[in-house]
Amino acid sequence: MAAASIRLHHRATIVFFKPMPTTTQAHLGGHARTVSNRIAVFAMAAAERAGVPPELFTARTGIGTRELADTNGRIDGARHRRVVELMTQLGPSARVAFERPQTLFPDFPVLGNLCLNARTLREALESFCTFRALIGEFDFLYFRETSDYARFDYIAEFAPGDGFQALANFQVIASLVRVYEEPHRTPLYVSLVCPTLPGPQDPSDFFGTQVRYDVAASRLEFPAALLDVPFGRCNSALAPFLREQAQRELLRVKRGHLFSNTVEQLIGEIITDAGDERCSSPSLLARICERLETSRWTLHRQLQTEGLHFTELEARVKFKEACRLLRETHLSVAQISEQLGFSSQSAFTRFFRTRHDAPPSAFRLSERR
Known part of the structure; x- marks a missing residue:
């Protein structure tokens, strides 16, 4: 709509x-431009009634169930197109x-x-x-x-x-x-x-x-x-x-239309859903370009018009996710370092200290007191 x-x-x-x-x-x-993820929630339910399980819906559209839990979330145009195409293929059995x-x-x-x-x-x-x-x-x-x-x-x-x-x-x-x-x-x-x-x-x-x-x-x-x-x-x-x-x-919706906001959101989704998969910078950039159906050159050029660079957005998201993992999970610092795509635990510690006064281990202790 x-x-x-x-x-x-x-x-x-x-x-x-x-x-x-x-x-x-x-x-x-x-x-x-974006669509409320509640439209995707309706579509996922309709697709399930037509015999498409949620995991297949996610595979076809790139929209995960965890993402749909955010009632204020928005879906980018590329994935909304995939939702529409899927619903069209399913025909009347998947009408919302x-x-x-x-x-x-x-x-x-x-x-x-x-x-x-x-x-x-x-x-x-x-x-x-x-x-x-x-x-x-x-x-x-x-x-x-x-x-x-x-x-x-x-x-x-x-x-x-x-x-x-x-x-x-x-x-x-x-x-x-x-x-x-x-x-x-x-x-x-x-x-x-x-x-x-x-x-x-x-x-x-x-x-x-x-x-x-x-x-x-x-x-x-x-x-x-x-x-x-x-x-x-x-x-x-x-x-x-x-x-x-x-x-x-x-x-609020219009402010979220900045291209950098879309890229930052996708970085967070990929890192959060990666599980044990290592999110190195090259693989992360490639997956972002694939999701947005654009080239690396175009992505970098559009970010530059907003005065930003991909590595800056990546660092911002990884620091936020590192804080969450240190606060909410029992993963070791080494495991978090590997999950976020750092070459070593020492590289992760240096990265963390540039954005926080204390190293990761000290941050975890202070958050759990």
């Missing part, structure tokens, strides 16, 4: 398009179906609180589109309004010919329509580019009218008159605080 740069103006007949990135922009900038109203919002409470406390449906949908980056940033919602209808068109950046991502977005939008139109149940007209879904997975009942399949574009339409009906349960005093909270959370 992604934030769309649109405004839902009152009764205007408008179309606002968020520009699609060119191939070059997508290649150089794609790693800066949203069966209850507002089902996505409990997992994104900052976004849910804002969208479910608006004065009108128009305001709720505007908030959803503005802050959809809290969920992810790899697709596009286009809005058009006339005097008769409101319409959302959906285009996926990855696997655009498969409708499961459009369906997920349309179900969230539909759930907002249902909240703000109560007690009515207006039919919502949905078209999907994907083949017809099997009977039990067909969402026509959810939308209140038959879904059309195998069409040229994924689209959701409903009467424009619903957009500006006042919502009696809106807490207007609370609304600005909820929006401020969403803005702070979005800023």
Whole structure:
């Protein structure tokens, strides 16, 4: 899911398009955009229902179960693409179906609180589109309004010919329509580019009218008159605080978009998951480039634009992991030294002392007193 740069103006007949990135922009900038790892949690559960165990999901996508335990974590573009490709290959058996109203919002409470406390449906949908980056940033919602209808068109950046991502977005939008139109149940007209879904997975009942399949574009339409009906349960005093909270959370996500942050996160993941495997600098750099699907030259050049070098990020992560291992495990200093890829225990001790007043053994004793 992604934030769309649109405004839902009152009764205007408008179309606002968020520009699609060119191939070059997508290649150089794609790693800066992210998706909440909660989307990967949904995908892993759906894949498991389709017969793909978690360890195979990790092997196919590069996303480990330990990483998914961080509720505020984000997934880089390369691995999100692998998730989408895997779900596409698995087909209808792995659809991430949203069966209850507002089902996505409990997992994104900052976004849910804002969208479910608006004065009108128009305001709720505007908030959803503005802050959809809290969920992810790899697709596009286009809005058009006339005097008769409101319409959302959906285009996926990855696997655009498969409708499961459009369906997920349309179900969230539909759930907002249902909240703000109560007690009515207006039919919502949905078209999907994907083949017809099997009977039990067909969402026509959810939308209140038959879904059309195998069409040229994924689209959701409903009467424009619903957009500006006042919502009696809106807490207007609370609304600005909820929006401020969403803005702070979005800023947190945006700050994490620095390429160096992505590289540092991947270094930590590889070192943490390495087990007994030795994380020497050359092997670590090679694995980072493989994960980001980039060359060493490009990686170094992008880090230089932020005034950083790979060895600096590596040292930062290894020191942090060394402190954790000394504090939380019973591994010997020699074992930690080997696990972190140092040529000898003395080299590790010199490294540690350049960042801490005491050697590793003294640090461990002070932490356990």
